[in-house]
Amino acid sequence: MTVDSVPMTASCESEKALAPVWQIRVGTRLSRAAAIAGLAVVVALALLPMIASRNLIQDLIFVFTMLALAQLWNVLAGWGGLVSVGQQAFVGLGAYALFAGVVVVGIDPVVAILLAGAVAAVAAAVLGPLLFRLEGPYFAIGSWVAAEALRLICAQFKSLGGGTGMSISPSELSQMTGLKAVQALFGLRAGAARDILIYWLALLLVVLVTLSIYVFVRSRMGLALAASRDNALAARSVGVRTGRIRYFLWVVVAFATGMVGALVYLQKARISPDAAFSVTDWTAYVIFIVVIGGVRTIEGPMIGVLTLWGLISYLSQFGSLYLVVLGMIAILIMLFMPRGIWGEAARHWNVRLFPTQRVLSRNS
Amino acid sequence: MNGFDTIIEGVLLGGVYALFALGLSLIFGIMRLVNLAHGDLILLAAYLVLSVTTALGVPLVAASLLVVVVMFAAGFALQRLVLERVLGDDILPPLLVTFGLSIVIQNGLLLGYGADSRRLQAGAFESSSVTLVPGLSIGLAPLAALLTAVAAVALLQLIFYRTSLGRAFRATADSPPIAQLMGINERSVYAIAVGLSVAVSVIAAITFGIRANFDPSIGPARLLYAFEAVIIGGLGSLWGTLAGGIVLGLAQTIGARINPEWQILAGHLTFLAVLMVRPRGLFPSRRP
Numbered sequence: 249m250t251v252d253s254v255p256m257t258a259s260c261e262s263e264k265a266l267a268p269v270w271q272i273r274v275g276t277r278l279s280r281a282a283a284i285a286g287l288a289v290v291v292a293l294a295l296l297p298m299i300a301s302r303n304l305i306q307d308l309i310f311v312f313t314m315l316a317l318a319q320l321w322n323v324l325a326g327w328g329g330l331v332s333v334g335q336q337a338f339v340g341l342g343a344y345a346l347f348a349g350v351v352v353v354g355i356d357p358v359v360a361i362l363l364a365g366a367v368a369a370v371a372a373a374v375l376g377p378l379l380f381r382l383e384g385p386y387f388a389i390g391s392w393v394a395a396e397a398l399r400l401i402c403a404q405f406k407s408l409g410g411g412t413g414m415s416i417s418p419s420e421l422s423q424m425t426g427l428k429a430v431q432a433l434f435g436l437r438a439g440a441a442r443d444i445l446i447y448w449l450a451l452l453l454v455v456l457v458t459l460s461i462y463v464f465v466r467s468r469m470g471l472a473l474a475a476s477r478d479n480a481l482a483a484r485s486v487g488v489r490t491g492r493i494r495y496f497l498w499v500v501v502a503f504a505t506g507m508v509g510a511l512v513y514l515q516k517a518r519i520s521p522d523a524a525f526s527v528t529d530w531t532a533y534v535i536f537i538v539v540i541g542g543v544r545t546i547e548g549p550m551i552g553v554l555t556l557w558g559l560i561s562y563l564s565q566f567g568s569l570y571l572v573v574l575g576m577i578a579i580l581i582m583l584f585m586p587r588g589i590w591g592e593a594a595r596h597w598n599v600r601l602f603p604t605q606r607v608l609s610r611n612s
Numbered sequence: 613m614n615g616f617d618t619i620i621e622g623v624l625l626g627g628v629y630a631l632f633a634l635g636l637s638l639i640f641g642i643m644r645l646v647n648l649a650h651g652d653l654i655l656l657a658a659y660l661v662l663s664v665t666t667a668l669g670v671p672l673v674a675a676s677l678l679v680v681v682v683m684f685a686a687g688f689a690l691q692r693l694v695l696e697r698v699l700g701d702d703i704l705p706p707l708l709v710t711f712g713l714s715i716v717i718q719n720g721l722l723l724g725y726g727a728d729s730r731r732l733q734a735g736a737f738e739s740s741s742v743t744l745v746p747g748l749s750i751g752l753a754p755l756a757a758l759l760t761a762v763a764a765v766a767l768l769q770l771i772f773y774r775t776s777l778g779r780a781f782r783a784t785a786d787s788p789p790i791a792q793l794m795g796i797n798e799r800s801v802y803a804i805a806v807g808l809s810v811a812v813s814v815i816a817a818i819t820f821g822i823r824a825n826f827d828p829s830i831g832p833a834r835l836l837y838a839f840e841a842v843i844i845g846g847l848g849s850l851w852g853t854l855a856g857g858i859v860l861g862l863a864q865t866i867g868a869r870i871n872p873e874w875q876i877l878a879g880h881l882t883f884l885a886v887l888m889v890r891p892r893g894l895f896p897s898r899r900p
Contacts, residue, residue, distance in 0.1 A: 389646065
């Protein structure tokens with residue numbers, strides 16, 4: 249009789265079956281319902297141009313592009329701990345790459361959007377190693393310096409309008425892929441049809457960005473990223489390549505930010521260095537959106553962008569006062585409600601539509 | 613002689629940048645706080661001095677002293693009422709609060725004073741100059757700015773290494789919990805540090821406001837110059853910050869001499885180059 253055949257094994261097995269099995273879960277029943285509802289909203293938004301006015305379409309382009317920028321900043325600063333106040337660098341660079349591609353080289357605007365992303369990503373790949381030498385808060389100002397340097401460099405290109413900027417002529421935009429089809433479909437003039445096309449591109453971009461971030465922060469990589477933010481030393485000691493994962497995030501976020509910038513300026517059709525690299529427009533608003541809605545949540549920026557949209561409709565006529573009010577709101581929220589509107593609501597009612605937290609649950 | 617002119621001009625400009633940078637360097641050294649509203653606080657100080665001199669008719673020197681006291685109190689209150697609540701391990705909240713403050717101050721100034729360029733009036737002082745050698749004279753105001761910067765660094769060094777307040781600063785910077793065990797009140801040390809930082813910025817505002825025009829939108833650029841001076845000079849050393857300011861001033865004036873459009877860009881590129889070659893700055897402190 250060997251030791252193996254002792255009935256011990258059997259008892260062990262039965263104990264195993266009795267022992268509680270713990271599982272890490274992210275999704276909930278509510279989150280699956282929210283995913284279906286989200287899909288329905290996206291489909292509805294895609295069909296919206298059939299009935300919506302041109303004004304609403306233009307407003308929604310603003311909402312989608314700002315939401316995309318806010319989600320991107322949220323993953324970079326909130327989850328990744330790379331608090332950049334220089335994201336206008338990639339918006340501006342993307343916009344300038346689009347103008348260079350369309351006006352100077354003469355390529356299709358839709359293709360030029362991808363080119364814009366690539367240019368922004370290359371710039372980020374080059375600047376990253378330099379800026380990462382600055383620790384935590386100094387990285388913030390360092391990224392701002394980089395953005396200013398890029399603004400001044402873009403202002404040097406006389407073929408792109410120098411310091412005063414330039415416009416894209418409607419004839420250059422008429423070659424855009426799909427424009428003729430949209431015109432025929434809705435029976436609209438080129439300008440309105442272009443807005444609808446850009447609306448769809450913006451919707452596609454914001455859905456892709458949000459979805460990728462959602463999948464990313466729920467993945468092992470997302471966990472590794474959060475670990476390198478909370479304690480880089482401890483993360484490294486369990487085998488997380490903190491430097492590499494942050495660099496990857498920085499470059500990918502720049503790629504997407506560049507595409508958003510290109511899309512924004514494709515709609516505006518007019519560019520200047522001061523506007524394209526504006527810290528107020530492309531970083532301050534974006535930070536306000538994330539702070540008001542809730543840092544480190546997928547839902548937060550959505551709430552934030554709708555709040556900003558509402559505030560703009562009522563307050564933007566007051567100019568500077570509007571920004572003073574917005575800044576005050578952001579400070580007060582940081583002081584008294586640091587989780588933001590959605591974060592507080594989610595904690596209070598324990599509702600998470602797009603959960604990213606890992607919950608340990610017992611599987612009996 | 614022309615090149616020599618440029619160098620002197622750059623060194624003198626560096627004095628102003630060093631004054632911008634001292635306040636930033638001070639609070640980062642003591643409490644690891646990066647104040648993104650630093651540049652806008654400098655501008656706020658400049659506008660306050662402007663208001664006190666023009667509206668109340670007070671002479672510049674008296675107005676400066678008054679504003680130094682007011683801004684010290686404002687900095688103290690800012691720390692106790694606002695920043696204290698968000699300081700912690702997470703770097704995001706203090707950055708966002710100071711960024712929000714920057715937007716509020718900048719647009720508040722725009723509301724209160726409009727977008728026009730202003731300048732502080734210093735009477736005959738602002739245009740007079742001293743002749744060093746025949747054919748080479750330097751303006752009295754820029755020279756005074758540099759001398760003020762040197763004096764400010766010397767004074768801060770004195771406070772840091774020769775007074776009990778300085779000992780409290782250094783102890784708190786090294787380890788807040790142990791400093792507290794030794795009977796240091798961390799909260800008031802931090803509040804005094806922020807107050808001091810803002811008070812030094814008033815000096816910067818005055819030396820800057822006399823020699824150049826200012827408007828509400830240029831605050832962030834002051835923050836960037838201050839930051840560049842700190843990093844070029846090396847973290848943790850006030851004399852290094854002075855040297856960093858001078859390097860930045862030189863880079864800008866030499867860039868401007870080559871092409872007037874390149875002045876600011878030359879400064880930014882020098883900063884990036886230093887970051888590439890010597891990431892710890894040109895004159896880092898010996899302590900790790």
